[in-house]
Amino acid sequence: MFDALTWAVSLTALALAAWCGNAAYLDQPTKDWHFIGMAVVTVLALAQLVIGIVRLAQGDKPDESTTVFVAYLVGSACAIPAVGFMSLSERTRWGSVTVAAGAVVLAVLEVRLWDVWEGGGHA
Amino acid sequence: MPESETPRAEAPEPGPAGAGEPERRGRRLAIGKGPGRLLVLVYGVFTVAAASRSLYQLIAQYEEAPLAYVLSAVSALVYAFITVSLVRGGEGARRAALLCCAAELVGVLTVGTWTLVEPSAFPDATVWSDYGMGYLFIPIFLPVTGLLLLRRAQRA
Numbered sequence: 001m002f003d004a005l006t007w008a009v010s011l012t013a014l015a016l017a018a019w020c021g022n023a024a025y026l027d028q029p030t031k032d033w034h035f036i037g038m039a040v041v042t043v044l045a046l047a048q049l050v051i052g053i054v055r056l057a058q059g060d061k062p063d064e065s066t067t068v069f070v071a072y073l074v075g076s077a078c079a080i081p082a083v084g085f086m087s088l089s090e091r092t093r094w095g096s097v098t099v100a101a102g103a104v105v106l107a108v109l110e111v112r113l114w115d116v117w118e119g120g121g122h123a
Numbered sequence: 124m125p126e127s128e129t130p131r132a133e134a135p136e137p138g139p140a141g142a143g144e145p146e147r148r149g150r151r152l153a154i155g156k157g158p159g160r161l162l163v164l165v166y167g168v169f170t171v172a173a174a175s176r177s178l179y180q181l182i183a184q185y186e187e188a189p190l191a192y193v194l195s196a197v198s199a200l201v202y203a204f205i206t207v208s209l210v211r212g213g214e215g216a217r218r219a220a221l222l223c224c225a226a227e228l229v230g231v232l233t234v235g236t237w238t239l240v241e242p243s244a245f246p247d248a249t250v251w252s253d254y255g256m257g258y259l260f261i262p263i264f265l266p267v268t269g270l271l272l273l274r275r276a277q278r279a
Contacts, residue, residue, distance in 0.1 A: 065183070067179065067183075071175055071179075086160060086163070090157070094156075094157045094160045095160065097158075098160050098161055098164050101164055101165065105168055
């Protein structure tokens with residue numbers, strides 16, 4: 001379940017990045033549909049946060065430290081809302097670029113999160 | 124861009140003495156708008172990344188590589204200062220950010236060279252190790268982009 005969510009968040013984040021990148025290319029600000037897309041990615045990231053904490057509560061241990069794991073989970077959940085608000089106050093193509101960049105950051109966070117949870121060395 | 128009129132929480136409010144003269148925030152040179160908005164994001168991300176990383180390492184494993192962790196903390200401070208300057212805007216902030224971007228570039232080059240020349244001094248990596256290789260070399264492109272953008276903002 002947790003691995004599936006990591007994949008889901010990564011892939012939807014990359015799709016969002018491509019979509020908003022395209023909007024920037026077309027010289028458009030973020031629109032309602034983009035915000036719905038951001039909401040979808042955020043809901044997935046929040047689900048991941050909840051499930052990650054449940055797994056910790058059940059006694060599972062991440063490969064690296066628990067603190068780092070929780071920090072990455074929280075960071076992943078905050079990434080898209082943060083860039084969403086930034087694009088609300090920047091109604092130009094640069095708002096779309098910001099969301100695209102934030103989504104790429106989220107995908108990178110997911111890779112790191114996977115490392116921290118599974119351990120990059122012996123996965 | 125009428126939103127720029129909204130007062131920001133982090134901007135220091137003028138005290139009772141300055142209450143008589145309204146500050147025209149809308150007139151301020153907005154360096155964190157447009158393309159600058161992307162710069163705010165990347166600097167913000169690096170502030171959070173470098174600060175949380177160095178804070179955690181300084182607290183949890185200081186003995187392992189004190190020099191590396193302190194250097195990461197310094198980079199976090201530089202990133203934080205530039206982020207705040209970009210958000211605040213204004214000519215003073217622009218100059219300060221310009222200075223810090225230059226310092227950042229010097230820092231990345233120095234630490235990057237240092238880690239290559241004397242790896243034994245660094246049992247663990249810093250944010251700026253190997254010219255920021257662990258962060259896709261963004262740390263070395265970031266100050267260059269910042270310098271170019273901040274110089275252009277002056278002419279605009």
